[in-house]
Amino acid sequence: MGRKKRKIILIMVLVLLLSVAGFIFSAYVSLHQTLNGILNESALEKSEKRPQKVSLKNKDGFTVLLLGVDEREGDKGRSDTMMVMSVNGQDHSLKVVSIPRDTRVNIAGKEKVDKINHAYAFGGVNMSAKTVEEFLDIPIDYYVKVNMDGFKDMVDAVDGISVNNVFAFSYDGADFPTGNITLNGEEALKYSRMRYEDPQGDFGRQTRQRQIIQGILDKGASIDSMWSYNDILSTLKKNIETNMTIHEIKTIQKNDAVASNNIKQEQITGTGKRINDIYYYLVPEEEKQRVSSIFKNHLNIN
Known part of the structure:
Protein backbone atom coordinates (compact mmCIF):
# COMPACT_ATOMS: atom_id res chain seq x y z
CA MET A 1 0.00 0.00 0.00
CA GLY A 2 1.41 3.42 -0.98
CA ARG A 3 2.25 5.88 1.77
CA LYS A 4 -0.11 8.56 0.48
CA LYS A 5 -3.07 6.20 0.96
CA ARG A 6 -2.53 6.00 4.70
CA LYS A 7 -3.16 9.50 6.01
CA ILE A 8 -6.82 9.18 7.02
CA ILE A 9 -7.08 5.40 7.26
CA LEU A 10 -6.30 5.30 10.97
CA ILE A 11 -9.07 7.74 11.86
CA MET A 12 -11.52 5.56 9.96
CA VAL A 13 -10.39 2.48 11.82
CA LEU A 14 -10.83 4.02 15.27
CA VAL A 15 -14.18 5.59 14.43
CA LEU A 16 -15.37 2.31 12.92
CA LEU A 17 -14.24 0.40 16.00
CA LEU A 18 -16.10 2.74 18.37
CA SER A 19 -19.19 2.94 16.18
CA VAL A 20 -19.53 -0.82 15.77
CA ALA A 21 -18.87 -1.39 19.47
CA GLY A 22 -21.58 1.03 20.58
CA PHE A 23 -24.18 -0.21 18.12
CA ILE A 24 -24.06 -3.94 18.85
CA PHE A 25 -22.55 -4.04 22.33
CA SER A 26 -25.66 -5.49 23.97
CA ALA A 27 -26.51 -7.89 21.14
CA TYR A 28 -23.43 -9.94 20.34
CA VAL A 29 -21.25 -11.95 22.69
CA SER A 30 -18.74 -12.20 19.85
CA LEU A 31 -18.01 -8.49 20.23
CA HIS A 32 -16.56 -9.12 23.70
CA GLN A 33 -14.40 -11.87 22.28
CA THR A 34 -13.19 -9.59 19.50
CA LEU A 35 -12.36 -6.70 21.84
CA ASN A 36 -10.56 -9.04 24.22
CA GLY A 37 -8.64 -10.38 21.24
CA ILE A 38 -7.31 -6.95 20.24
CA LEU A 39 -6.52 -5.81 23.80
CA ASN A 40 -2.87 -5.39 24.83
CA GLU A 41 -2.70 -3.24 27.95
CA SER A 42 1.00 -3.90 28.55
CA ALA A 43 2.24 -2.41 25.26
CA LEU A 44 2.02 1.20 26.46
CA GLU A 45 3.36 2.46 29.78
CA LYS A 46 1.44 5.15 31.65
CA SER A 47 2.47 8.60 30.53
CA GLU A 48 4.69 10.56 32.91
CA LYS A 49 2.94 13.65 31.63
CA ARG A 50 -0.26 12.47 33.36
CA PRO A 51 -0.12 12.95 37.17
CA GLN A 52 -3.43 11.12 37.43
CA LYS A 53 -5.04 8.55 35.17
CA VAL A 54 -7.59 9.87 32.70
CA SER A 55 -11.15 9.60 34.00
CA LEU A 56 -13.49 8.84 31.12
CA LYS A 57 -16.34 8.80 33.62
CA ASN A 58 -15.63 12.48 34.35
CA LYS A 59 -15.27 13.17 30.63
CA ASP A 60 -11.59 14.10 30.84
CA GLY A 61 -9.90 14.93 27.56
CA PHE A 62 -7.64 12.16 26.27
CA THR A 63 -5.31 11.30 23.41
CA VAL A 64 -4.93 8.33 21.10
CA LEU A 65 -1.80 7.50 19.11
CA LEU A 66 -2.81 5.90 15.83
CA LEU A 67 -0.12 3.77 14.23
CA GLY A 68 -0.30 2.28 10.76
CA VAL A 69 2.26 -0.50 10.62
CA ASP A 70 3.41 -2.81 7.85
CA GLU A 71 4.58 -5.94 9.62
CA ARG A 72 6.13 -8.71 7.57
CA GLU A 73 7.36 -12.13 8.61
CA GLY A 74 10.77 -11.79 10.24
CA ASP A 75 10.51 -7.99 10.30
CA LYS A 76 9.01 -5.95 13.14
CA GLY A 77 8.06 -3.26 10.67
CA ARG A 78 7.88 0.52 10.89
CA SER A 79 5.07 2.94 11.61
CA ASP A 80 4.71 4.39 8.14
CA THR A 81 1.68 6.31 9.38
CA MET A 82 1.56 8.09 12.72
CA MET A 83 -1.30 10.30 13.87
CA VAL A 84 -2.28 11.86 17.18
CA MET A 85 -5.95 12.27 18.03
CA SER A 86 -7.28 14.25 20.99
CA VAL A 87 -10.85 14.13 22.25
CA ASN A 88 -12.40 16.86 24.37
CA GLY A 89 -14.98 15.15 26.55
CA GLN A 90 -16.74 18.41 27.43
CA ASP A 91 -17.55 19.83 24.00
CA VAL A 125 4.37 0.98 20.52
CA ASN A 126 5.85 2.28 23.77
CA MET A 127 8.91 3.90 22.21
CA SER A 128 6.76 5.41 19.47
CA ALA A 129 4.43 6.91 22.08
CA LYS A 130 7.23 8.27 24.25
CA THR A 131 8.90 9.82 21.21
CA VAL A 132 5.66 11.55 20.24
CA GLU A 133 5.20 12.75 23.83
CA GLU A 134 8.65 14.31 23.77
CA PHE A 135 8.11 15.80 20.31
CA LEU A 136 4.75 17.49 21.07
CA ASP A 137 4.99 17.72 24.88
CA ILE A 138 1.59 16.09 25.42
CA PRO A 139 0.59 12.79 27.07
CA ILE A 140 -0.35 9.74 25.03
CA ASP A 141 -3.13 7.89 26.87
CA TYR A 142 -4.19 5.21 24.40
CA TYR A 143 -2.99 3.68 21.19
CA VAL A 144 -4.50 1.85 18.25
CA LYS A 145 -2.13 -0.11 16.02
CA VAL A 146 -3.39 -1.19 12.63
CA ASN A 147 -2.00 -3.62 10.10
CA MET A 148 -2.46 -1.41 7.05
CA ASP A 149 -2.52 -4.28 4.57
CA GLY A 150 -5.79 -5.44 6.12
CA PHE A 151 -7.65 -2.13 5.98
CA LYS A 152 -9.22 -2.72 2.58
CA ASP A 153 -11.07 -5.66 4.09
CA MET A 154 -12.63 -3.37 6.71
CA VAL A 155 -14.24 -1.20 4.05
CA ASP A 156 -15.36 -4.27 2.16
CA ALA A 157 -16.75 -5.79 5.38
CA VAL A 158 -19.48 -3.11 5.44
CA ASP A 159 -20.23 -4.00 1.81
CA GLY A 160 -19.02 -0.73 0.35
CA ILE A 161 -19.71 2.92 1.14
CA SER A 162 -21.44 5.76 -0.69
CA VAL A 163 -20.04 9.25 -1.24
CA ASN A 164 -21.10 12.31 -3.20
CA ASN A 165 -18.28 13.16 -5.61
CA VAL A 166 -18.27 16.84 -6.66
CA PHE A 167 -16.04 16.48 -9.74
CA ALA A 168 -15.07 13.63 -12.04
CA PHE A 169 -11.53 12.30 -12.01
CA SER A 170 -9.52 9.15 -12.66
CA TYR A 171 -6.79 7.83 -10.41
CA ASP A 172 -4.62 4.74 -10.46
CA GLY A 173 -6.82 2.91 -12.94
CA ALA A 174 -10.14 3.82 -11.28
CA ASP A 175 -12.75 6.28 -12.60
CA PHE A 176 -14.82 8.43 -10.24
CA PRO A 177 -17.78 10.19 -11.95
CA THR A 178 -19.68 13.06 -10.37
CA GLY A 179 -22.67 12.41 -8.14
CA ASN A 180 -23.44 9.68 -5.65
CA ILE A 181 -21.08 6.73 -6.14
CA THR A 182 -20.46 3.48 -4.29
CA LEU A 183 -16.91 2.47 -3.45
CA ASN A 184 -15.39 -0.82 -2.37
CA GLY A 185 -12.29 -0.96 -0.16
CA GLU A 186 -9.72 -0.55 -2.92
CA GLU A 187 -11.69 2.21 -4.62
CA ALA A 188 -12.12 4.07 -1.32
CA LEU A 189 -8.37 4.14 -0.82
CA LYS A 190 -7.81 5.52 -4.30
CA TYR A 191 -10.61 8.07 -3.88
CA SER A 192 -8.98 9.35 -0.68
CA ARG A 193 -5.48 9.38 -2.14
CA MET A 194 -5.83 11.69 -5.14
CA ARG A 195 -4.58 15.23 -4.52
CA TYR A 196 -2.81 16.84 -7.48
CA GLU A 197 -5.87 16.98 -9.76
CA ASP A 198 -8.03 18.48 -7.01
CA PRO A 199 -8.47 22.28 -7.38
CA GLN A 200 -8.30 22.55 -3.57
CA GLY A 201 -5.18 20.40 -3.31
CA ASP A 202 -4.71 18.72 0.03
CA PHE A 203 -7.81 20.42 1.49
CA GLY A 204 -9.91 18.77 -1.19
CA ARG A 205 -8.37 15.42 -0.38
CA GLN A 206 -9.18 15.91 3.30
CA THR A 207 -12.81 16.57 2.37
CA ARG A 208 -12.94 13.30 0.45
CA GLN A 209 -11.33 11.51 3.36
CA ARG A 210 -14.00 12.83 5.71
CA GLN A 211 -16.63 11.60 3.26
CA ILE A 212 -15.21 8.11 3.58
CA ILE A 213 -15.26 8.28 7.38
CA GLN A 214 -18.89 9.34 7.33
CA GLY A 215 -19.71 6.66 4.78
CA ILE A 216 -18.31 3.96 7.06
CA LEU A 217 -20.23 5.34 10.03
CA ASP A 218 -23.49 5.51 8.10
CA LYS A 219 -23.13 2.00 6.76
CA GLY A 220 -21.96 0.56 10.06
CA ALA A 221 -24.95 2.04 11.90
CA SER A 222 -27.45 0.78 9.36
CA ILE A 223 -29.72 -2.08 10.40
CA ASP A 224 -29.14 -3.53 6.93
CA SER A 225 -25.48 -4.14 7.77
CA MET A 226 -26.15 -6.34 10.81
CA TRP A 227 -25.47 -9.47 8.81
CA SER A 228 -21.99 -8.13 7.97
CA TYR A 229 -20.92 -7.69 11.61
CA ASN A 230 -19.28 -11.10 11.82
CA ASP A 231 -17.06 -10.08 8.89
CA ILE A 232 -16.38 -6.69 10.49
CA LEU A 233 -15.45 -8.21 13.83
CA SER A 234 -13.25 -10.85 12.22
CA THR A 235 -11.41 -8.19 10.22
CA LEU A 236 -10.94 -5.97 13.28
CA LYS A 237 -9.56 -8.87 15.31
CA LYS A 238 -7.00 -9.75 12.65
CA ASN A 239 -5.73 -6.26 12.02
CA ILE A 240 -6.04 -4.11 15.16
CA GLU A 241 -4.36 -3.91 18.57
CA THR A 242 -5.14 -1.41 21.36
CA ASN A 243 -4.84 -0.84 25.09
CA MET A 244 -8.48 0.29 25.35
CA THR A 245 -10.48 -2.09 27.50
CA ILE A 246 -14.03 -3.14 26.70
CA HIS A 247 -15.32 -0.80 29.42
CA GLU A 248 -13.28 2.13 28.09
CA ILE A 249 -14.44 1.59 24.52
CA LYS A 250 -18.04 1.46 25.68
CA THR A 251 -17.62 4.63 27.77
CA ILE A 252 -15.92 6.52 24.93
CA GLN A 253 -18.66 5.52 22.53
CA LYS A 254 -21.33 6.60 24.99
CA ASN A 255 -19.68 9.93 25.84
CA ASP A 256 -18.08 10.94 22.58
CA ALA A 257 -19.89 9.29 19.67
CA VAL A 258 -20.93 12.71 18.36
CA ALA A 259 -17.27 13.78 18.19
CA SER A 260 -17.04 11.96 14.86
CA ASN A 261 -19.12 14.81 13.41
CA ASN A 262 -16.84 17.49 14.88
CA ILE A 263 -13.35 16.69 13.58
CA LYS A 264 -10.65 19.34 13.03
CA GLN A 265 -7.51 18.24 11.23
CA GLU A 266 -4.33 20.13 12.09
CA GLN A 267 -1.12 20.22 10.07
CA ILE A 268 2.56 20.22 11.00
CA THR A 269 4.55 22.40 8.63
CA GLY A 270 8.26 22.06 8.00
CA THR A 271 10.85 21.68 5.27
CA GLY A 272 12.57 18.74 3.65
CA LYS A 273 16.35 18.52 3.83
CA ARG A 274 19.06 15.95 3.19
CA ILE A 275 21.49 15.44 6.08
CA ASN A 276 24.38 13.03 5.54
CA ASP A 277 22.62 11.96 2.36
CA ILE A 278 19.41 11.02 4.26
CA TYR A 279 16.13 12.85 3.68
CA TYR A 280 14.46 14.32 6.77
CA TYR A 281 11.44 16.50 7.43
CA LEU A 282 12.56 19.33 9.73
CA VAL A 283 9.99 20.96 12.00
CA PRO A 284 11.02 24.31 13.55
CA GLU A 285 10.79 24.64 17.32
CA GLU A 286 8.14 27.37 17.08
CA GLU A 287 5.99 25.09 14.92
CA LYS A 288 6.23 22.27 17.46
CA GLN A 289 5.21 24.70 20.20
CA ARG A 290 2.29 25.94 18.09
CA VAL A 291 0.92 22.44 17.53
CA SER A 292 1.60 21.48 21.13
CA SER A 293 -0.39 24.49 22.37
CA ILE A 294 -3.35 23.57 20.16
CA PHE A 295 -3.56 20.10 21.67
CA LYS A 296 -2.89 21.23 25.24
CA ASN A 297 -5.72 23.74 24.97
CA HIS A 298 -7.98 21.11 23.49
CA LEU A 299 -7.16 18.73 26.34
CA ASN A 300 -7.44 21.48 28.97
CA ILE A 301 -3.95 20.81 30.32
CA ASN A 302 -1.06 23.17 31.08
Missing part, protein backbone atom coordinates in the same frame (compact mmCIF):
# COMPACT_ATOMS: atom_id res chain seq x y z
CA HIS A 92 -17.30 16.47 22.18
CA SER A 93 -14.79 17.68 19.62
CA LEU A 94 -11.88 15.85 18.07
CA LYS A 95 -8.55 17.09 16.74
CA VAL A 96 -6.14 15.08 14.60
CA VAL A 97 -2.63 15.73 13.39
CA SER A 98 -0.54 13.55 11.12
CA ILE A 99 3.18 13.44 11.90
CA PRO A 100 5.23 13.04 8.71
CA ARG A 101 7.12 9.74 8.80
CA ASP A 102 10.44 11.42 7.96
CA THR A 103 10.24 13.96 10.79
CA ARG A 104 13.66 14.30 12.44
CA VAL A 105 13.30 13.85 16.20
CA ASN A 106 15.06 12.57 19.27
CA ILE A 107 14.08 8.91 19.70
CA ALA A 108 13.00 8.54 23.33
CA GLY A 109 15.08 6.00 25.22
CA LYS A 110 17.67 5.66 22.45
CA GLU A 111 19.58 8.95 22.83
CA LYS A 112 19.53 9.09 19.07
CA VAL A 113 18.24 11.54 16.46
CA ASP A 114 16.43 9.75 13.65
CA LYS A 115 13.22 9.62 11.63
CA ILE A 116 10.18 9.34 13.88
CA ASN A 117 8.86 6.25 12.12
CA HIS A 118 12.01 4.36 13.19
CA ALA A 119 10.89 4.54 16.82
CA TYR A 120 8.52 1.63 16.28
CA ALA A 121 11.28 -0.55 14.82
CA PHE A 122 13.51 0.28 17.80
CA GLY A 123 10.99 -0.16 20.60
CA GLY A 124 7.47 -0.86 19.38
